[in-house]
Amino acid sequence: MNDIRARLTTCFATVFPALEPAKIPSATQKTVAAWDSVAAITLLNVIEEEFNTQVDFEALADLDSFDAIAAYLNDRVAAENQGA
Amino acid sequence: MMTLTEALRQIKRAPVDSQPFRAVLACGFTPLHLSTFLAAHLQRRLPSRAVDVICGLYGDLAGTLRKSAGKNPSAVAVALEWADLDPRLGYRNLGGWGPAEQDDIVRQVKARLGSLRRAIEEVAAAVPVVIAFPTLPLPPVFHTGSWQAGSAQARLNALVQELAAEFSAHASISIVSAQRLDLVSPAGERYDLQSDLFTGFPYKRAHASALGEALANLIAPPPPKKGLVTDLDDTLWSGIVGEVGPQGVHWDLENHAQIHGLYQQTLRALADEGVLIAIASKNDAATVERALARPDMILSPEKIFPVEVHWHAKSGSVARILKAWNIGAGDVVFVDDSPLELAEVEQAFPGIHCLRFRPGDYASAEAFLTGLRDLFARKRISGEDTLRRESLRSASEFQSQIAQNDASQEFLRELNGSIAVNTDAAEDPRSLELVNKTNQFNLNGQRFDPVEWRSLAASPDAFVWSVAYQDKFGSLGKIAVLAGKVRERKVFLESWVMSCRAFARGIENHCLALLYERTGAGEIVFCFRATDRNGPLQDFLSRLLGRAPEPAARLERREFEQRDLPLYHKIQWSQS
Numbered sequence: 017m018n019d020i021r022a023r024l025t026t027c028f029a030t031v032f033p034a035l036e037p038a039k040i041p042s043a044t045q046k047t048v049a050a051w052d053s054v055a056a057i058t059l060l061n062v063i064e065e066e067f068n069t070q071v072d073f074e075a076l077a078d079l080d081s082f083d084a085i086a087a088y089l090n091d092r093v094a095a096e097n098q099g100a
Numbered sequence: 101m102m103t104l105t106e107a108l109r110q111i112k113r114a115p116v117d118s119q120p121f122r123a124v125l126a127c128g129f130t131p132l133h134l135s136t137f138l139a140a141h142l143q144r145r146l147p148s149r150a151v152d153v154i155c156g157l158y159g160d161l162a163g164t165l166r167k168s169a170g171k172n173p174s175a176v177a178v179a180l181e182w183a184d185l186d187p188r189l190g191y192r193n194l195g196g197w198g199p200a201e202q203d204d205i206v207r208q209v210k211a212r213l214g215s216l217r218r219a220i221e222e223v224a225a226a227v228p229v230v231i232a233f234p235t236l237p238l239p240p241v242f243h244t245g246s247w248q249a250g251s252a253q254a255r256l257n258a259l260v261q262e263l264a265a266e267f268s269a270h271a272s273i274s275i276v277s278a279q280r281l282d283l284v285s286p287a288g289e290r291y292d293l294q295s296d297l298f299t300g301f302p303y304k305r306a307h308a309s310a311l312g313e314a315l316a317n318l319i320a321p322p323p324p325k326k327g328l329v330t331d332l333d334d335t336l337w338s339g340i341v342g343e344v345g346p347q348g349v350h351w352d353l354e355n356h357a358q359i360h361g362l363y364q365q366t367l368r369a370l371a372d373e374g375v376l377i378a379i380a381s382k383n384d385a386a387t388v389e390r391a392l393a394r395p396d397m398i399l400s401p402e403k404i405f406p407v408e409v410h411w412h413a414k415s416g417s418v419a420r421i422l423k424a425w426n427i428g429a430g431d432v433v434f435v436d437d438s439p440l441e442l443a444e445v446e447q448a449f450p451g452i453h454c455l456r457f458r459p460g461d462y463a464s465a466e467a468f469l470t471g472l473r474d475l476f477a478r479k480r481i482s483g484e485d486t487l488r489r490e491s492l493r494s495a496s497e498f499q500s501q502i503a504q505n506d507a508s509q510e511f512l513r514e515l516n517g518s519i520a521v522n523t524d525a526a527e528d529p530r531s532l533e534l535v536n537k538t539n540q541f542n543l544n545g546q547r548f549d550p551v552e553w554r555s556l557a558a559s560p561d562a563f564v565w566s567v568a569y570q571d572k573f574g575s576l577g578k579i580a581v582l583a584g585k586v587r588e589r590k591v592f593l594e595s596w597v598m599s600c601r602a603f604a605r606g607i608e609n610h611c612l613a614l615l616y617e618r619t620g621a622g623e624i625v626f627c628f629r630a631t632d633r634n635g636p637l638q639d640f641l642s643r644l645l646g647r648a649p650e651p652a653a654r655l656e657r658r659e660f661e662q663r664d665l666p667l668y669h670k671i672q673w674s675q676s
Contacts, residue, residue, distance in 0.1 A: 030108045054132060057299055058104070061133070065105050073298045 020067075020089050027066050028082065031059045044081035063089070069096075101284075102309045104133060107140035114143055114150040121149035121549070123319060124156070124173045126164040128184035130300035131155040137312025138177060145320040158300055165219045169226060174549045175319040176223050178231040179311065180216075181302065182238055182256075185209040189238060189256075191296055197241040202252045205241065209256055213263050224272040228550055230318035231267060232276040232311055233260050236291050236302060271529075272550075274318040274479065276311070285310035323537075324478045325453065326427050327376035328367065329418055331436040332383060332409075335457040336364060336399070337391070342384055346391035351398065359465050363457065364398035366469055371403035374485025375476050376425050376492065378406050380417035380434075385409040405492065414441050415448035422449075425492060426600050433475055482530050484577040494574035495601040509666055512606060517571035518670040519610060523618070525566035526557030528676055531581045534566075538597035541608070541640070545631035546595060556594065561585045563619070567611060569602055569669075576601055582611060584627070591621040600636070608640055609665040616657045624660075626653045 021041070028040045032050050035043065045051045051059075056079075060071050063085065069092060071079075079085045102110070123142060125135050139153040154171050156164025161184050168176050183190025186208045188201060195201075223229055244250030249257075267273045290307035303311065333340045337349040338357035351360035371377045377399070381388060388409045392401045401407075406424050408417035414436070422429060429449035435457050436442050442454045453475065458464055478485075525531045532553045539545070548556065557564045567580035580598040584591060593615070598608060615624060628649045630638060641649035644663070 027105075030105055033112055053299075054130075057132060057301075058108075058136070061104050061305060062108065065103050073294055076298075 020093065021086050023066055024063070024082065024086055024089065027059065027062045031055060031062055041082055046080075059085075067092075101306050102137065102140060102313070104136065104305055104309075107133075107136050107309070107312075110140040110143050111136070111151070113147070115148065116150075118148055118150045120152055121146050122152045122154060122171060122173045124154050124164065124168040124171055124176045125179065126156055126161055126168065126176060127179040127181070128159055128161040129179075129181065129296075129302050130158055132299060132301035133305055133308040134179060134301075134303065134312055137309045138315055139312075141313045141316030142320055145316055145322070162215065162219055165216075165223055168223055172551075173227055174551050176227050176229045177315045177319065178220065178229060179235075179315070180231065180233055181236055182234045183302075185212045185234075189241060190302075191239055191293060192300070197239070199243055202242060206252055206255050206259075210259055213259055217263055217266075220267070220273065221270075224270060226551070226554070228272050228274070228319070230274045230276070230315050231264075232281075232315060233264050233278070235278075235281060235285075235307070235311060237287060271480075276314045276318065281310060281314055284313075321477065321479070323431075325375070325433050325475045326431040327378065327421075327425050328370065328433045328435065328472075328476075329378045329380050329421055330367065331414075331438070331441065331457070332379060332381040332388060332391075334437045334459045335435060336360065336367075336379075338459060341387055341391050346387060346394060349391055359459065359462070361398060362465070362469060366472055368399045368403060370472075370476050371399070373476070373478070373481050374487070376427075377404050378408065378421040378425075379404055380408045380414045380421065380436075382411050382414070383409050413444060415445050418445055418449060418452070426495075433472070435472075480529065482533070484530050487575060487577040491574065491576045491601055495576070509668075512666070512668050515571040515573070515605065515668065516670075517569060517605060517607075517668055518672065519607065519614075520568040520672040520674060521614060522566045522568075522674050522676050523563065524675040525581065526554065526562075526564040526583075528566060528578075530578050531564060531566050531583075534578065534581050534599065535583070535595055535597050538599060539631070539633040540600050540636045541596075541598040541603070542631065542634045542637055543593065543596040544627055544629035545634060546629075548595075556583060559585060561587055567598075567607070569605070569607055571605070580607065580611060582615065586619045586621060589620065589622045591615055591619055591624045592627060593624055594627045596626075596637075603636065606666060606668055609644075610667045610669050610671075612644075612655075612660060613665070613667055614671065616660060621657065623654055623656045626655070627651070628653050 025040050028035060028043060029037065032048060032055070034050065035048060045056070056076060060076060060079070064071055067089060075088065079088055121142065123138065125131050125138055127134065135153045135155050139151050142151040154173065156167065165176070181190070183192070186205050187193035188195040188197065188205055220229055220231070238253060238256070240246065242250050242252045244253070264275050268275050285307045290304060291302060292304045296302040330336055337351045338355065338360050339349040341349050350357035351364055352358060367377055406421055408420060418434065422432065428451065430451035433453045433455060434442065434445050435455045437457045437459055439456060442456055445452060446454045455468070455472070457468070522528070532548060532550065536547050556562060562583070562585050564583040565581065566578050568578045569576045576599070579602040582593065582596050584594040612624065615621070626641065626649065628641065628651055638649060641653065645653055645655060
């Protein structure tokens with residue numbers, strides 16, 4: 017989980033360069049002004065590249081905070097490990 | 101292929117407080133990652149500028165084009181897709197697919213292309229425009245199977261091709277090569293239906309990256325190389341001429357040496373376009389001379405200058421060739437079949453572009469020839485390009501004469517030099533080209549994009565002169581540009597460049613004399629800035645002013661005339 021959060025932090029820093037690193041773990045769509053619909057898709061695609069995975073567009077609406085995305089990725093990794 | 105993450109990081113590298121480079125992206129779909137990739141590829145090409153890509157509203161391609169002028173861009177990129185020409189040719193619209201719509205769709209596309217043509221031509225009158233015609237496959241609209249090009253599909257393609265052909269001849273419009281795009285982004289892997297339906301962005305990321313790069317290549321093309329130095333044995337021809345003799349080397353199909361013939365053919369084409377071609381070979385000079393004199397040589401000897409054939413190191417040959425051409429190693433490609441020779445030259449000239457010729461490797465030959473062409477690619481060929489080789493030859497002859505005669509006034513007078521000044525040279529592409537590529541005799545090193553150049557020239561008190569020169573050694577073509585403004589009997593000289601081929605003839609003195617005379621100015625203000633490479637200009641100004649030049653250095657006409665500098669040339673004035 018720690019590794020996922022660290023890599024996710026890098027994704028946030030890439031998409032939101034103005035966001036202070038310390039504020040990334042608590043970032044939500046409400047607290048980050050730059051997190052609009054375009055940024056949400058960009059973030060999702062950068063996460064796909066970083067984690068070499070596909071994120072479903074249908075899940076986009078629920079992925080509205082750093083914690084929510086970290087949890088989503090954690091579930092994905094766990095599911096993939098089980099499948100393997 | 102650049103990833104989205106890499107693109108975002110590239111954009112962040114834009115230098116703070118640098119001159120902006122603004123491009124408008126006009127497309128009918130959500131620009132999303134295409135704007136990101138376009139910005140990233142432009143930023144990579146223009147590292148000293150801060151790239152800003154401005155997009156229009158969703159679905160309003162025509163409106164974005166119409167409003168683009170107000171954004172004061174340096175370029176406009178148009179990414180056209182079938183759905184922009186008729187919404188029924190996309191997946192986000194349920195307007196109907198089938199026989200009843202077929203003819204109406206073709207009519208609609210024709211009408212829409214007509215209005216787009218007018219809008220794009222209007223924009224291109226002021227700003228360079230680059231266009232990608234539809235890159236996505238047509239949806240299954242028509243009754244034919246996907247394996248058949250039915251009548252409607254063929255007519256739609258013909259309409260688009262017709263407009264592309266027309267635009268490709270336009271001076272300010274460039275078209276993305278569909279052939280190249282097909283190679284780097286396979287057609288079946290471009291469309292993303294889910295992304296199109298959920299976000300309005302129709303491309304997979306890899307295709308957006310490829311298209312962004314293609315558009316950026318047209319907006320800010322890589323500077324073309326100027327010269328090529330080639331080896332002979334197993335490169336320009338097949339065989340070792342010292343072993344098999346001049347008649348034993350080949351470059352034809354019959355002798356399975358066609359790759360060498362194709363290489364010669366490419367070099368001949370490059371030479372005809374003004375690229376400098378030289379030879380560096382470890383060989384016996386007399387044997388090589390007889391081989392080069394063979395009438396069936398595709399690259400004839402008069403297209404080659406200089407020829408360095410001896411048994412010494414090739415780095416020494418390259419050094420002499422660069423001196424004769426008076427260009428830097430970074431502008432040159434070196435081709436040899438020997439990895440050892442390539443390494444030796446690369447070590448001596450780290451900036452040179454080394455290419456290995458692989459005689460028996462048919463698999464890589466096509467890419468080699470295409471890559472070679474790309475290194476020298478330019479949008480158009482000017483008269484000066486084709487003059488360059490002869491001009492360098494005559495400059496070389498001039499330099500050897502001047503070394504013998506110590507540049508005496510008598511010698512310079514006997515050159516019978518003449519100067520042709522065009523006082524309306526802003527629109528001549530050669531003027532901007534000279535300003536942007538000249539380093540040594542350059543007043544301040546300032547570069548301009550076409551829009552900035554036009555803006556400088558548009559001021560009512562502005563002047564843009566080009567200067568062509570010829571003497572008994574031949575024509576040097578257009579060799580200097582002077583641009584600036586005349587205000588209250590003062591010339592503010594903002595840009596002044598002169599080709600190094602024209603040094604030592606007193607042309608620079610005459611240019612200033614003409615500037616005083618033609619404008620009636622009592623003073624010239626030089627908008628000077630020292631650069632790493634404009635030493636020759638600094639030396640000239642130091643001699644002229646009697647002190648080291650400073651920014652906004654001034655020279656009164658009275659002082660200039662007191663210098664009583666000899667002016668050798670006949671003058672011819674013109675306006676293009």
